Amino acid sequence: MNKEILLVAETVSNEKGVSRDVIFEAIELALAAATKKRFKEEDVEIRVQIDRVTGDSRTFRVWHVVPDEDLYEFGRQLTLDEAHEHDENLRIGDVYEEEVESEAFGRIGAQTAKQVIVQKVREAERHQVIEEYRDRIGELISGTVKKATRDAIILDLGGNAEALITREHMISRESVRQNDRVRAYLLGVNEENRGPQLFASRACPEMLIELFKIEVPEIGEELIEIKGAARDPGSRAKIAVKTNDQRIDPVGACVGMRGARVQAVSNELAGERIDIVLWDDNPAQLVINAMQPAEVASIVMDEESHSMDIAVEDESALAQAIGRSGQNIRLASELTGWELNVMTLDEAQNKQQEEAQMAMETFMSLLDVDEDVAAILVEEGFTSLEEVAYVPTEEMLAIEGFDEDVVEALRQRAKDALLTRALVSEEKFESAEPADDLLGMDGMTRDLAVELASRGIVTMEDLAEQAVDDLLDIEGINEEQAAQLIMTARAPWFEDENAGE
Known part of the structure; x- marks a missing residue:
């Protein structure tokens, strides 16, 4: 048997390009699986050890020593008393191995051996691919389209490596056919044992940045820096560039002679129109x-x-x-x-x-000033109570007609009004606490969320169902702001509709 094992390990190792140790481990598992079938108990644990030089094998039945109350796997566990019948030095937690007759390699189930070996080889190949590409995350990869559907693209990168481009990372309306050669941005690796080993994207802003690094040598030479990018994949993009060398025109360098450089990037991205912006x-x-x-x-x-x-x-x-x-x-x-x-x-x-006008009304109401004083504050750029309360005193003293007494009185009234507002807000918060999604919305403040919650508008969904007129009586909210808040709250509706298409 020893020569046969060595021959199998050597042959499969050479064919699949994986180490002999992986093949030996697969054969050990196959022999162990075949040996377990000789025992009636389902929970038997078998370990096979093959000498990597001679091919000789030894087989052991493995027992775990456990307390009496933990004994429930009778095929692989021993109580301490049972263990001492074999070796008096054994303790709780130790492992006792009993050598049993080895299964003949030629007699084990051929299908079992094949399945275990193939699985081990696949796992080894997958691990090799993942480790090879792990350090390349954040780079461009190039491959041949193995499969293209409406929902995904699978790229064959060679060497048993495959990358998956999911629908959200595809360029919409881009025509990709089997065997096409395409580039993609490597997002990460798939540690699971199923599916392509790599995740990639053609729609992320990083893809655009990496393409410009290829087409514009000055970027690699660090003469030009890309500060950011935004994309509507396949349609339009904007990329911001800057340079610390005043002799270089960063926008012109990225455009290239007669637009050659930016056109090369555009062609790679299905004709995406690209605006190059000076940072x-x-x-x-x-x-x-x-x-x-x-x-x-x-x-x-x-x-x-x-x-x-x-x-x-x-x-x-x-x-x-x-x-x-x-x-x-x-x-x-x-x-x-x-x-x-x-x-x-x-x-x-x-x-x-x-x-x-809103600021004037606020100042007249909460600072107890007349229309003329409120108008002066607005003309001088004051728009909120916070500004009146906390801007440097010198700025207010610079206003014509404002002396120290006036400034101090205005600042104190503003602070008192803010304190009162905070106390009222806290009371409302305790009685009607807004949901986390409402508090976390773009454009939302804590005070506004509390005010909405006090009106029964507790979640984003509640806000999405409101009309603009419903919010106009809230202090500090105008028609445009109300409309924007409602549209932001309704955004998940449209996302759900698009996901269902």
Whole structure:
């Protein structure tokens, strides 16, 4: 038997490209499985040990020494008293091995041996592939399409390696056929023993970035840096670039001579139209750059809500700024990391007037000042009680007609109003606690969530079912903000519809 075992191990190892140890382990498991069939008990544990040099094998029945109360697997467990009949030195937790007759290799079930060996070989091959590609996560891979369906693409990378591109990582409407050669971005490895070993994507922003690294040598030389990317896969994308070398035009370098470089990237991504944006450390200027080809007339930044109001000249410019199905504004928002609200100049002026009026009414009501003082505060840029309460005193003293007594009185009234509001909010929170999904919504504040909960609007689903008019009597909420909150709450509805298509 020893020569036969050595021959099988050597042959299969050479054919499959896996180590002889893996084959020996498979044969040991096959022999153990065949040996177990000789015993009546179902829970028998058998261990086979094959000498890797001579091919000789030894077979052992394995017993585990357990306390009397833990004895429930009678085919593989012994009490301490039973164990001492074999060896008085055994203790609880020890393992006792009883050598039994080895099964002849030629007599074991051929199918059992084959199945175990094939399974072990597959596991070894899979492990090799996973380890080979583990360090390549975050890189581009290239393969041949083995199978393409509406829901997934399987790439053959060679060497028994396969990568799965699921539907959400495919470029919609891209025509991919069997045997096509395509690239993808390696997302991760599949540790499970089923399916392709790798996960990849053609739709993620990282795919776009890696393609530009290939086409633009200056990026690899660290003369140009890619700061971010946003994609509507297969349709349009924006990528932001910068350089610290003033002699280099980063946008022009990425476009290439006659657009050759950006066109090469576009061709790889099913004709995706790519806007190359000049990065700017000033968030407002970055947004202006990212909104191209739309021209921004004015921009107002709200750091507290991390949003910007963008104004364009007229309705035609507004359509261009928003883009088809909101594509341009959405990509610009993803690229810059800011929530962007675009409107015409007339709409922006109306909004500013509306917000100014709301601020004046708040100041008149809660600071107990007349319309003239409230108007002065608004004209000087004060929009909230927090600003009145906590801006440096010097800024308020710089306002014409404001002396120390006036400033101190206004600041104290603002702090008192904020404290009262916080106490009321806490009482409402205790009586009507908003759900986590409502609190975590984009554009939601704790005070607003508490106010909504006090009205019976506790979850995102509750908010999604509201009309704009239902929210307009809430302090600090205008029509546009109410509409935006409701649409954000309704977003999961559309996601569910798309998932069902």
